[in-house]
Amino acid sequence: MYFSSFSTTLEHTGKVTIRLLQPTDMSIICTWLKQPYAHFWGMNTQTEQQMCNAYQDIISNTHHHAYVIEQNNELLALVELYDPAQDSLMTAAYKAQKHDVGMHILLSPNTSPKRHFSFEMMQCVLQSIFANNAAARVVVEPDIANNKIHTLNKRLGFVHTQHIQLGKKQAYLGFCEKAAFDRHTQLFAQMLIPLNTDYVKHSHWQWANRHLQSKALTELVHERLLIAEQINQTWQVNVEGGYFTFSGRAMALNHIDIDEPSLCFYNSSDEQKPLDVLRFFSMQGPLLGLTGERLATYLEELNATLASACFKRENNTTSAEQLAQQGLQQIESAMSEGHPAFIANNGRIGFSKSDFLRYAPEVGKHFKVIWLAAHKSVCTFAHSKYFADYESHINGELDLTTRDHFSAALKNKNLNLDDYLLMPAHPWQWQNKLSVVFANELASERLVYLGQGDDLYQAQQSIRTLYNSSHPHKPYLKVALSILNMGFMRGLSRAYMAVTPLINDWVFDKVSQDTQLKATNFVALREYATLGYAHHTFEQSALGDTAYRKMFACLWRENPNHNLNSDEQLTTMAALLHLDNNGQSMVGAWLDQSGLSTNNWLQAYFNVYLIPLVHCFYAHKLVFMPHGENLILKLKNSVPVGAYMKDIGEEVALLNSDEQLPESVKRIHITMPKEHELLSIFTDVFDCFFRYLVAILVREKRITEHEFWQCVSQSVKAYQHATPALNERFKEYDFFSDEFAHSCLNRLQLGNNKQMVDLADPAGSLQFAGSLNNPVASSLYG
Structure with missing residues (x-):
């Protein structure tokens, strides 16, 4: 347990040594020890001789050692390490484990403040302990009133779990293991790294502008809002004020894979002009149905999308090969593209530049959420039958010291924590919406501001969803964020939250009890606890279902980390479409690392992604929103072996089903024309994901387009052949029909970029542009 000395170099303090305390x-x-700040040590009334005697006893004790941290013969801190199992007060308070190491630390007087001094002294002690014993669990028992040390402990990875009594001392009992310490010190170091905020550079803008213009042409031609003609190996698209020319490959699903460097624009006088995607939409907008405020809003979204692309170009420079070997959160923050089908996909209207640099997923910065107390008369907690109640849930989310701090804050206002529910909010939402729009709730103390929590979060590509970076075993947190992005104000409905856990339980039961889905390792990540706040001012029926009803709600979602083996890796499925700054793909990197042929790798991928979705439709009429950001893939040796489906409560639907549902779950019943039901695969999977994936693979010469779709066809046919019980359903819904209706996403956004879909009737909101030839039609592959 103990050591004689240890040296380390700290970021701000420099090289220090921790050594055994000497009488000198x-x-x-x-x-x-006589300083006022040392009163928690309980020795400031002792004489110097009594102090010396006490530490001579420690020096002589084989179970209790005293150290000092020094630098250039200057003492910086006093440290005590002891065996809790040999301490009578500690053994009366808790059951010590084999590798437990008790710790106390006292810093030198703060005569000349040093940056991050207290953090780095604690860091030094913990480094020395774990260097000597990586299996150690460090134990602290800080005085219950010592708020500064509570905060410092938590910054280094300690979790305080209970109150204990040590003689006259009331204390917290806290623990820290090496993994938590390493993670927290790494987070602390990352927080100090300055961002390059000068990213909107001319070269980046030119690249982003060319890329977005290419994408705009691809998608507008795809949705038949523009027409591409091939003239002598060159494509031409006529637009308002001129025409574009480019080289490209015509592919299935009315897709043109444009060679971006070849793209040129000529005005009506045949003079080549610089590409300018903003000018293009300004000119073309009225012909696309964009005028007035909608056009201005769309141009703002395009500008923000371009600026985001510049940031990625400047800062996200990791190669695809390197990124393919990293963890889920590194991959999440490095993605080069938002939703692949939407042109303006990073609008985030409401964010300033500083907001972008704090909260945008591509920035990857860590931040703390705000906690408020919501009175039970206006706030509802709902939870899954498989998980614990509110008290157990919130105890897992907040450190004991923080819960006590929040309780004391309410008590100081003559309020009782038992009358409230503790509820997190995005810091942007608090600053820009809740503190203003909920002012009357704050004044009445139905809502009480408590302050920041302890844990650091990282925004996911789905910007409202937050990953707990401090404690990766904890659930994801999804919060309301009232910014306009991709056709929606990104709030969360209180009404939806009330039934979300029940819907998730129903879906989880359906999926987990299906042997076919179990065999493919397809898992529905449950949203198992929710909170929703009813702001009475905006709950009046006369106001309707406005964004004001969706400003304060949250949910917690399962985290797949606990199901991960050491040889497995998680990735957002969006990574399959990621290209690094040199145009190299991550899917190509995984293919190379796997050692499999492209065909065999795709078969593995289809078996964990496509086939479960196909089965859910045919067996249960159950459909999801399976785009790249909504799905986490599990890889083993770079090969897909499982999939986790997200966003169950808001996105799942049961199509034209006569299945009897509990009253609380009936919201997922959706009625739509029968011929549109398979669009849940044809549009959401084929058109909105595979269309881009096959283009990448063909561009890299890893497979032909024919081979890709043949592989899709063979996978589905193999599934159908192995599932004869569903033959009648297979005949009723022909997966291999010649064509299907062409549902268009950009037409939705162009038509109403503030709410592109009526959530009460999503099927009725769909916009169509004729039909698309089915790339797996039986006429093609028999």
């Missing part, structure tokens, strides 16, 4: 050190230590 005591004259200095005694002056520290």
Whole structure:
């Protein structure tokens, strides 16, 4: 457990050494112990001789050691390490484990403040302990009133779990293991790294502008809002004020894979002009149905999308090969593209530049959420039957010291924590919406501001969803964020939250009890706890279902980390479409690392993604929103072996089903024309994901387009052949029909970029542009 000395170099303090306390050190230590800030040590009334005697006893004790941290012969801190199993007060308070190491630390007087001094002294002690014993669990028992040390402990990875009584001392009991310490010190270091905020550079803008213009042409031609003609190996698209020319490959699903460097624009006088996607939409907008405020809003979204692309170009420079070997959160923050089908996909209207740099997923910055107390008369907690109640849930989310702090804050207002529910909010939402729009709730103390929590979060590509970076075993948190992005104000409905856990339980039961889905390792990540706040001012029926009803709600979603083996890796499925700054793909990197042929790798991928979705439709009439950001893939040796489906409560639907549902779950019943039901695969999977994936693979010469779709066809046919019980359903819904209706996403956004879909009737909101030839039609592959 103990050691004689340890040296380390700290970021701000420099090289320090921790060594055993010597009697010659005591004259200095005694002056520290008499300082007012040292009163928690309980020795400031003792004489110097009594102090020396006490530490001589420690020096002589085989189960209790005293150290000092020094630098250039200057003492910086006093440290005690002891065996809790040999301490009578501690053994009365808790059951010590084999590798437990008790710790106390006292810093030198703050005569000349040093940056991050207290953090780095604690860091030094913990480094020394774990260097000597990586299996150690460090134990602390800080005085219950010592708020500064509580905060410092939590910053280094300690979790305080209970109150204990040590003689006259009321204390918290806290623990820290090496993994938590390493993670927290890494987070602390990352927080100090300055961002390059000068990213909107001319070269980046030119690249982003060319890329977005290419994408705009691809998608507008795809949705038949523009027409591409091939003239002598060159494509031409006529537009208002001129025409574009480019080289490209015509592919299935009315897709043109444009060679971006070849793209040129000529005005009506045949003069080549610089590409300018903003000018293009300004000119073309009225012909696309964009005028007035909708056009201005769309141009703002395009500008923000371009600026985001510039940031990625400047800062996200990791190669696809390197990124393919990293963890889920590194991959999440490095993605080069938002939703692949939407042109303006990073609008985030409401964010300033500083908001973008704090909260945008591509920035990857960590931040703390705000906690408020919501009175039970206006706030509802709902939870899954498989998970614990509110008290157990919130105890897992907040450190004991934080819960006590929040309780004391309410008590200071003559309020009782038992009358409230503790509820997190995005810091942007608090600053820009809740503190203003909920002012009357704050004044009446139905809502009480408590302050920041302890844990650091990282925004996911789905910007409202937050990953707990401090404690990766904890659930994801999804919060309301009232910014306009991709056709929606990104709030969360209180009404939806009330039934979300029940819907998730129903879906989980359906999926987990299906042997076919179990065999493919397809898992529905449950949203198992929710909170929703009813702001009475905006709950009046006369106001309707406005965004004001969706400003304060949250949910917690399962985290797949606990199901991960050491040889497995998680990735957002969106990574399959990611290209690095050199145009190299991550899917190509995984293919190379796997050692499999492209065909065999795709078969594995289809078996964990496509086939479960196909089965859910045919067996249960159950459909999801399976785009790249909504799905996490599990890889083993770079090969897909499982999939986790997200966003169950808001996105799942049961199509034209006569299945009897509990009253609380009936919201997922959706009625739509029968011929549109398979669009849940044809549009959401084929058109909105595979269309881009096959283009990448063909561009890299890893497979032909024919081979890709043949592989899709063979996978589905193999599934159908192995599932004869559903033959009648297979005949009723022909997966291999010649064509299907062409549902268009950009037409939705162009038509109403503030709410592109009526959530009460999503099927009725669909916009169609004729039909698309089915790339797996039986006429093609028999």
